[in-house]
Amino acid sequence: MTEALLVAERLSRRFGGLSANEDVSITLERGRLHALLGPNGAGKSTCINLLSGDLAPSSGRITYKGRDITHLSAPQRSRVGIGRSYQRTNIFGGFTVLENCRLAAQSRRQRAWRLFTDACALVDTLDKAREVIAEAGLEGREDRIAGTLSHGEQRQLEIAMVLATDADVLLLDEPLAGMGSEEATRMVALLDRLRRTRAILLVEHDMDAVFAVADTITVLVNGQLLASGPPAQIRANVEVQQAYLGDEAFHV
Numbered sequence: 001m002t003e004a005l006l007v008a009e010r011l012s013r014r015f016g017g018l019s020a021n022e023d024v025s026i027t028l029e030r031g032r033l034h035a036l037l038g039p040n041g042a043g044k045s046t047c048i049n050l051l052s053g054d055l056a057p058s059s060g061r062i063t064y065k066g067r068d069i070t071h072l073s074a075p076q077r078s079r080v081g082i083g084r085s086y087q088r089t090n091i092f093g094g095f096t097v098l099e100n101c102r103l104a105a106q107s108r109r110q111r112a113w114r115l116f117t118d119a120c121a122l123v124d125t126l127d128k129a130r131e132v133i134a135e136a137g138l139e140g141r142e143d144r145i146a147g148t149l150s151h152g153e154q155r156q157l158e159i160a161m162v163l164a165t166d167a168d169v170l171l172l173d174e175p176l177a178g179m180g181s182e183e184a185t186r187m188v189a190l191l192d193r194l195r196r197t198r199a200i201l202l203v204e205h206d207m208d209a210v211f212a213v214a215d216t217i218t219v220l221v222n223g224q225l226l227a228s229g230p231p232a233q234i235r236a237n238v239e240v241q242q243a244y245l246g247d248e249a250f251h252v
Contacts, residue, residue, distance in 0.1 A: 002029040002030060002031050002032055003029060003030040003031070004027050004028070004029050005028055005029065005030055005064060005065060005081075005168055005169050005199040006026075006027070006028040006051065006062070006063070006064050006082065006169045006199060006201075007026075007027050007028075007062070007063045007064075008024065008025055008026045008027075008050070008051060008060065008061075008062050009025050009060055009061045009062075009063075010023045010024070010025055010059070010060045010061070011023070011024045011025070011026075011047070011050050011057050011059075011060035011061075011062070012024070012057060012058045012059045012060055013046050013050055013055055013057055013058050014058045019223050020043050020046040020223050021043045021046050021047055021050065021057075021220075021223045021224075022223050022224050023060075023224070023225070024043070024047055024060075024220065024223075024224070024225050025225070026047070026051075026201070026218055026228075028169055028199040028200070028201055029199055030168065030197070030198060030199050031195065031196060031197070031198075031199075032195060032199065032200075032215040032216060033191060033192075033195040033200040033202055033213055033214050033215050033216075034199070034200065034201050034202070034214070034215065034216045034217075034218065035201075035202045035203075035204060035210045035213075035214035035216070035217045035218070036048070036201060036202065036203045036217075036218050036220065037203075037204075037210065037217060037218070037219045037220070037234075038219055038220035038221055038226075038243075039221065039243060039244065041222075042219075042220040042221050042222065042223065043220045043222070043223035043224075044203050044220055045087075045173070045203070046223070047220065048084070048171050048173055048201065048203055050062070051082070051171055051201065052074055052077060052082065052084040052171050053069075053072055053073050053074035053075075053076065053077040053078075053082075054074050054084075056071070057070065064077070064080055064081065064082065064169070065081075067080075078165060078167075079108075081166065081167055081168040081169060082167060082168075082169045082171065083162035083163070083165055083167025083169065083170050083171065084162070084170075084171040084172075084173070085155075085158050085159060085162055085170075085171070085172050085173055085175060086173050087173050087174045087177065089151075089154045089155060089158055090158055091146045091147075091154055091157055091158055091161065092146060093145070093146050093147030094145065094146070094147060095145070095146055096142065096143050096144060096145055096146065097133060097138055097141050097142050097143070097144050097146055097149070097157055097160075098126075098129055098130070098133065098142040098143065100146050100157060100160075100161055101128075101129035101130075101132055101133055101157075101160050101161055101164045102125055102126060102129040102164075103161075104129075104132075104160075104161040104162070104164035104165055105125045105128040105129050105132070105164040105165070106125050107165060108164075108165050108166055128164055129164060130142065132160045132161075132163040132164045133160055135160070135163060135193075135194075136156045136157065136159050136160035136163065136190060137156055137186060137189075137190055138153065138156055138157060138160060141153070150183065151178055151179065151183065152179050152180075152182075152183030152184075152186060152187065153183075155175050155176075155179070155183075155187065156186070156187070156190065158175075159172070159175065159190065159194075163194075167198070168198055168199065169198065169199045169200075169201070170194065170198055170199070170200045170201070171201045172191075172200060172201065172202050172203065172204075173203045174203055174204055174205065175187055175191075175202070175204070176188075176204055176206045176209055177205070184206060184209060187209075188209050188212055188213050191213050192213050195213075195215075202214065210231075211231045211235065214231055215230070216228065216229065216230060217229065217230070217231055217234040219234060219237075219240050219243065221243045226239055226240060226243060227239060227240050
């Protein structure tokens with residue numbers, strides 16, 4: 001049984017006379033990975049920004065576990081269980097892998113009354129940091145300086161930091177961008193593991209990766225929903241093929 005965690009209903013975002021998203025509806029379910037595709041300028045970034053709270057919708061409604069969160073800010077949505085990664089890697093390059101994840105975990109385990117306590121003495125925070133490091137496939141790299149990791153490992157670390165915030169919904173913006181084939185294979189395997197217990201929205205241009213891991217694919221064109229369904233249905237959709245100008249990824 002799947003569980004609907006994040007439900008967006010008829011989301012629209014307008015910038016003056018320009019409609020970046022128009023009546024877009026998406027449901028993210030626990031145990032499933034939902035990929036969001038579209039040509040450049042289709043409105044994918046606007047959509048993920050609306051879901052994360054980085055942008056406020058002009059109209060429409062967003063609920064999380066049945067609660068209306070349409071007007072919650074990005075930090076507020078993060079606190080209720082919605083995690084977000086960005087196109088550009090967002091880590092503390094001068095800190096170790098463990099320190100990065102500890103800081104993320106600490107944001108959910110704040111102790112205002114223990115202002116002068118050594119953060120390294122907070123056992124539950126360290127335990128959570130080590131747990132997500134292992135889950136993200138970085139076990140054994142806890143003491144590595146984040147800035148010295150490979151590009152793929154830095155993307156894994158960014159996801160580990162999102163996991164450290166106890167997020168049930170992961171909004172991942174192009175996590176495979178700039179990766180070689182070996183790193184991309186590791187990331188696809190990681191996404192496959194993570195979607196078993198969480199809901200994932202994946203914005204990605206790597207068609208092979210999307211069709212390998214997605215349960216549902218939604219395609220946007222000019223800010224509007226063109227098609228949504230299982231990968232085989234999307235691959236065979238003539239309108240989707242035309243929108244991508246005959247991109248080979250959509251041919252059987």
